[in-house]
């Protein structure tokens with residue numbers, strides 16, 4: 001209930017069943033204290049259930065309460081990160097659920113709603129006694145971070161005029177942030193996709209930057225996953241651009257040059273009652289001096305940190321706080337660099353390597369008001385739920401990615417025996433679906449998302465918004481294998497796809513193509529002796545989560561009892577949205593190459609128990625409370641350069657490729673109510 005109606009007082013009602021929280025008088029915020037009796041009577045009236053909130057000795061909340069209730073909240077701003085880290089610790093340290101409930105009741109009207117939601121989500125995700133608790137999707141709680149604010153006006157109108165059952169969905173326009181004359185708009189469907197932005201928000205929720213409880217931050221191969229998940233975003237976005245006659249994103253590597261791309265988000269913050277500031281084309285990042293955010297940092301600082309990374313990569317060693325060098329090796333180097341670069345509290349030397357990636361977000365997000373003279377808040381780059389809307393996100397991360405690749409380029413190419421799986425031959429791979437053999441089909445699809453939860457102070461009940469997103473027809477991979485080892489073996493099937501041609505229509509150089517390889521799926525497979533065929537449904541991808549999990553609006557809207565299915569999904573919301581599994585393609589048919597490798601499971605496996613874990617979108621998200629389920633470097637076998645001149649030269653017998661096309665139809669279908 002703490003997630004429902006985020007800025008309303010915690011006198012909750014769920015559907016027809018009204019629940020009343022009886023709070024100790026001292027829990028009421030000052031503005032309501034004198035009226036606490038009136039409020040009690042008003043909200044307990046007709047309640048079928050009363051929850052007595054335990055009166056506990058409250059922890060010291062002064063640090064998190066420093067953020068004004070009606071301000072924006074950014075995980076990238078160091079001060080906000082510290083405040084959130086403190087609040088996470090408070091929530092984590094409450095000795096039982098009742099105490100957690102008490103402190104939440106106290107906090108809800110005092111703590112900034114964005115920060116409250118974030119910290120409580122992190123705590124629920126990490127506390128032993130809250131695992132399995134269903135939390136509404138962030139797009140329902142704060143729909144203002146995901147869609148055109150005109151929608152809310154219409155939704156309020158609809159809610160006020162009509163009863164829940166009679167309300168028609170409110171339409172979210174498909175292209176509302178720029179005109180067609182802006183070339184970047186061609187990929188707005190990707191940048192502004194609700195599911196993609198939810199995935200990114202969720203990823204950063206699963207991997208918080210700051211908390212006293214180190215275990216929350218210090219997760220298995222966290223730094224490497226930071227590198228890999230964002231590398232894949234850049235690869236996917238690059239391919240998406242290429243399908244739309246745009247070049248790959250240019251790295252944002254010269255911090256003194258203006259940023260060519262502007263971005264006008266057309267989002268309003270319902271909490272802060274402010275429009276998100278735009279960034280005009282040709283803006284340049286400037287030295288920051290914003291006492292309100294406790295930020296004072298010069299652009300030259302970013303350059304210094306960058307140079308230190310380049311120096312570390314040059315030397316293949318980082319400098320530790322005690323002045324000693326720590327070598328970057330094949331096993332842990334990328335993880336160490338990822339943690340330094342992001343950075344989080346597990347950075348090995350924040351004093352020297354700083355906070356490069358996060359502060360890049362901060363510099364860009366304040367380029368319109370670097371000294372706060374206009375009292376403006378950060379732009380969309382300052383929030384992990386909105387950053388991916390802005391074209392500069394991809395230019396910044398393309399540069400971060402490039403630095404990681406500089407490092408990867410210093411590692412030796414994989415030797416033949418690391419790639420091969422003796423006795424296993426993949427004789428063919430292909431896809432089958434509605435488009436026939438090796439043709440994938442895409443189109444638009446119209447779906448709905450629940451807004452009722454995020455609309456404060458309007459009549460209760462469901463109100464849906466319908467929006468249009470990319471979708472593809474489901475398909476299957478068909479893989480022919482020949483096992484001559486004489487007995488059954490276990491293998492890991494790795495599926496990737498990359499464009500066949502560059503922007504000029506020429507075959508892509510292999511070194512560029514490997515960096516555009518997008519992971520489609522990865523799974524463990526028993527391979528019997530002799531010839532066999534593996535069929536794998538695209539819906540089972542280890543990269544994606546199903547549509548219902550991304551949005552969770554069908555089974556779990558306010559008023560519906562949380563279904564068993566919803567409970568099972570609980571907090572496994574991290575995962576690339578399935579509807580964005582494959583790029584849009586083109587109407588003519590966009591040529592891609594599909595790649596399949598079967599590697600030796602004995603060299604890949606991580607022995608662990610996966611019962612009850614969220615493990616079906618592990619490729620980009622890892623597995624909750626477990627190790628990353630693949631011992632190989634993330635991105636294997638394409639994460640390092642090789643001597644091969646072409647993909648064909650690179651192949652060992654346990655690999656196969658197929659030419660595929662993605663054909664896009666410019667038509668919109670309605671999403672079936674449930675699938």
Ligand code: CUO
Pocket residue numbers: 200204230357361384387397
């Ligand atoms: Cu995910 Cu830059 O880290 O946004």
